Amino acid sequence: MGMDHGEDLAAVLCILLGTVVIVASVFGTVAVVKDSRTLLICYAVLLVLLLIIQFVMVSISYAASQESLPDSLRQGFDDLWDSQYEGNSTLNTYEEWLHCCGRNSAEDYLHLEKVLPSSCCLDQDCTNLLNLFLAGCENKFKEYVSGKTANFQSLSWFLILFEFAGSVTTCYLVDSIRNHRDRIRFYN
Numbered sequence: 001m002g003m004d005h006g007e008d009l010a011a012v013l014c015i016l017l018g019t020v021v022i023v024a025s026v027f028g029t030v031a032v033v034k035d036s037r038t039l040l041i042c043y044a045v046l047l048v049l050l051l052i053i054q055f056v057m058v059s060i061s062y063a064a065s066q067e068s069l070p071d072s073l074r075q076g077f078d079d080l081w082d083s084q085y086e087g088n089s090t091l092n093t094y095e096e097w098l099h100c101c102g103r104n105s106a107e108d109y110l111h112l113e114k115v116l117p118s119s120c121c122l123d124q125d126c127t128n129l130l131n132l133f134l135a136g137c138e139n140k141f142k143e144y145v146s147g148k149t150a151n152f153q154s155l156s157w158f159l160i161l162f163e164f165a166g167s168v169t170t171c172y173l174v175d176s177i178r179n180h181r182d183r184i185r186f187y188n
Contacts, residue, residue, distance in 0.1 A: 013057065014152070017050075021159070024050060028170070040174045047167040051160055058156045061149045092119035094137050098144060104136035 024046050031039030095101055101120035102108030109116050118124035122131040 017054065017057070021050065028166075032173070035177060037174050037177050040170055040177070044167045044170040044174070047163045047170065051163045051167070054156050054160050054163070058153055058160070061152055061156070091137075092117055094141070095119035095133065096124075098137055098140040099133050100135045100137040100140040101133040102136055103138050105134060106132055108136070 024043070027039070027046065028043040031043045095117070096119045099122070101116070106116060106120055109120070116126055116132070118126055120126065120133050122133070125131050
């Protein structure tokens, strides 16, 4: 829809991160097959770097979900309260998209003695009061962002834990390979 809440950027980052995880997995598999301590250490470091990147992404996602409004929607609300208000396409787009009306409710327009825009009504039909969206856009947007980020955060925490376990296991494997080689040298 072209909103400025960063969904396109988040999708690209998730795809990029998924690609890096797959490449890292292949790299780790090759390191195990070759029984190479150096490659396994590189793999463990790569997992720790991925872990840090994902932790940063979860933190950014959490901060974004706590942010109240994007700038374009905030500007739309500010324009609504401006005495020269004649209609705001950005605000109307949010109202249609989120099925909401005004910042807090449809009463925002009534308090300002403004005509309710058709974007505040289901199918843009304001002739029937039952079609009026009662919820305010600020709360609806917060709910939308919270819903979108909850799944991302859960998946990210799972991957962080999985990568931490993988890096610890890799370190144990490196130590095991070193011990095995030392035993072979000692007994031969």
